Amino acid sequence: MSSFADSITIDQLNEDPYPIYARLRKEEPVAWLPAINQWLVTRWDDVLTVVSRPESFTTHFPQSLVTRVCGRDNMLGSEGDAHAELRACVDADYSTETVHRFFAADVRTLAEKYADALAEGDRADLKKQYLGPIAVLSEAKVLGLDQVDPEIFLRWSHGLNTGITNFEGDPGKQRLGEETAAEITATLTPTVERLTAQPNQSTLSNLIHAGRPPGRPRGVAEVLPTLRLVMSAIEEPSVAGSYTLWGLFKDPKQFDAVRSDPGLLPQAVHEGLRWHSPVGALMRSAPREVTLAGVTLPEGAQVAAIVASANRDETMFHDPDRFDLYRPLQPHVSLGYARHRCLAIDFVPEIVRISLEVLLERFPGLRPDEERPPRFRGWRYRGPDTLHVRW
Numbered sequence: 418m419s420s421f422a423d424s425i426t427i428d429q430l431n432e433d434p435y436p437i438y439a440r441l442r443k444e445e446p447v448a449w450l451p452a453i454n455q456w457l458v459t460r461w462d463d464v465l466t467v468v469s470r471p472e473s474f475t476t477h478f479p480q481s482l483v484t485r486v487c488g489r490d491n492m493l494g495s496e497g498d499a500h501a502e503l504r505a506c507v508d509a510d511y512s513t514e515t516v517h518r519f520f521a522a523d524v525r526t527l528a529e530k531y532a533d534a535l536a537e538g539d540r541a542d543l544k545k546q547y548l549g550p551i552a553v554l555s556e557a558k559v560l561g562l563d564q565v566d567p568e569i570f571l572r573w574s575h576g577l578n579t580g581i582t583n584f585e586g587d588p589g590k591q592r593l594g595e596e597t598a599a600e601i602t603a604t605l606t607p608t609v610e611r612l613t614a615q616p617n618q619s620t621l622s623n624l625i626h627a628g629r630p631p632g633r634p635r636g637v638a639e640v641l642p643t644l645r646l647v648m649s650a651i652e653e654p655s656v657a658g659s660y661t662l663w664g665l666f667k668d669p670k671q672f673d674a675v676r677s678d679p680g681l682l683p684q685a686v687h688e689g690l691r692w693h694s695p696v697g698a699l700m701r702s703a704p705r706e707v708t709l710a711g712v713t714l715p716e717g718a719q720v721a722a723i724v725a726s727a728n729r730d731e732t733m734f735h736d737p738d739r740f741d742l743y744r745p746l747q748p749h750v751s752l753g754y755a756r757h758r759c760l761a762i763d764f765v766p767e768i769v770r771i772s773l774e775v776l777l778e779r780f781p782g783l784r785p786d787e788e789r790p791p792r793f794r795g796w797r798y799r800g801p802d803t804l805h806v807r808w
């Protein structure tokens with residue numbers, strides 16, 4: 418007997434996955450989707466189960482597209498002690514304290530510089546001309562790579578993500594992912610070698626040296642997979658910022674409230690993240706047969722834990738499709754959960770908050786450019802192609 422899930426196509430998911438997720442939550446919360454060869458898990462509780470039980474759902478599996486593109490032993494594709502060791506050497510670089518002590522002022526300086534450039538005109542694509550460069554340069558600063566052209570980082574991020582989302586097995590997409598990975602190796606190997614010989618305070622240096630006995634740093638091949646993983650995420654804060662603004666644009670009352678009280682921005686940013694998850698699906702595999710919500714998944718099953726759906730689960734969130742910065746404080750899972758939660762879980766909301774704070778200060782007449790609305794696409798990663806505004 419065929420089910421609703423059998424009929425779902427990749428195009429439908431990319432176009433607008435939310436109505437599909439709503440129906441799956443109701444009818445088939447653990448569903449096999451032939452179009453992408455994955456089990457989709459869509460309810461809040463089940464998503465949390467999948468991402469918090471490594472013995473039943475692991476990130477360490479050979480078919481992982483993240484691993485195929487970024488390389489073996491990247492942080493996300495590692496489990497157990499190997500994961501804990503890699504994570505421990507850079508975790509502190511992204512803590513709330515580090516962000517406030519070392520990076521918040523730099524992000525503000527960057528935001529002011531890009532706001533100055535915008536102020537010369539009366540319209541812009543905020544994603545390309547403001548949120549994107551701030552996101553990329555903020556992370557580049559943490560990594561210690563702020564001499565590199567942000568356009569190159571953006572191209573790398575797009576190339577890697579094309580490979581990471583290639584569920585259809587398109588050879589052209591696979592090639593682009595692999596060529597980008599190779600270009601990153603060629604470009605950044607000299608920097609890794611220099612930092613191996615001359616450590617500094619940067620995250621990249623910590624990735625090479627932290628937690629290692631003196632004289633035994635991690636080699637280039639151990640460092641580059643995680644560096645590529647970080648590169649793949651580098652533009653994402655600009656997506657989160659676009660969603661928050663889009664939510665505010667759609668509700669003038671909430672927008673006015675934030676304009677007159679920027680203290681509301683942190684909750685607006687988290688609501689933006691909940692409302693539209695930039696990273697919509699977290700990929701796992703079952704090392705052995707496992708039962709989830711009464712459905713038996715075979716050994717080797719590939720499972721997509723749909724955080725974008727969990728964040729709209731009506732049993733958790735009232736009127737979940739609505740952007741509402743006043744909803745009662747409650748966690749979302751857009752930045753992941755448990756051991757693989759986003760490395761930048763504190764850093765991302767701060768980058769977005771500071772970028773938006775400066776923007777609202779400097780452009781009181783900010784409004785969407787009605788003639789050029791954004792187009793949203795994707796399900797594994799989902800975001801707007803542009804964010805055209807006027808002031």
Ligand code: HEM
Binds near residue numbers: 647760
């Ligand atoms: C809006 C921005 C971002 C979102 C929504 C996001 C979301 C996520 C999510 C959901 C995970 C969990 C993946 C999983 O469990 O399969 C994750 C992991 C990760 N993220 Fe982010 N991310 C963002 C930005 C960043 C940035 C800027 C960095 C740069 C450092 C970053 C680095 C990582 C790393 C290294 C991991 C793997 C952590 C681990 O395996 O322990 N992310 N991210």
